[in-house]
Amino acid sequence: MTASLSSSAATPVSDTLPGTPAAARRRLRIALIAHDGKKDEMVMLATEFAGLLKQCELVATGTTGSRLQAEVGLEVERMLSGPHGGDLQIGARLAVGGVDAVVFLRDPMTPQPHEPDINALVRACDVHDVPCATNVSSARLLLRGLMV
Ligand SMILES: O=C(CO)COP(=O)(O)O
Incomplete structure (x- = not known):
């Protein structure tokens, strides 16, 4: 498993792949976000992948x-709570190349007061081609992929 990557904030995640020489690698930067109804699942997921996550900048x-x-x-570096702008802070960092992957366990059954912020973060992932897993199954695939 490797979670060390090259050092530039703007380095695309493709430069973090196994072919990159170890000396040129920097740590993977992963954003972790969960709505209240999904926080227990986030804790379980993070426990399962703690070996990887401890090597990353979170x-x-x-x-x-x-x-x-x-x-x-x-x-973990903590931003504001989601309803107070935390999703936007992470989205802004991602937009300038500061986040390599996002695990965002959204609760599809509960309306959120900051829905526009949530959509903005997911949109930023699509605009900048940053992998974004929004449920546990896809998060497992994403995190396993990062362990190669
Ligand atoms: O609301 C969130 C994401 O949209 C999550 O925020 P918290 O982690 O502060 O609960």
């Missing part, structure tokens, strides 16, 4: 980040 929205720190023991 950023999360506020409450998700607290739970990952407290319950999984991960070092």
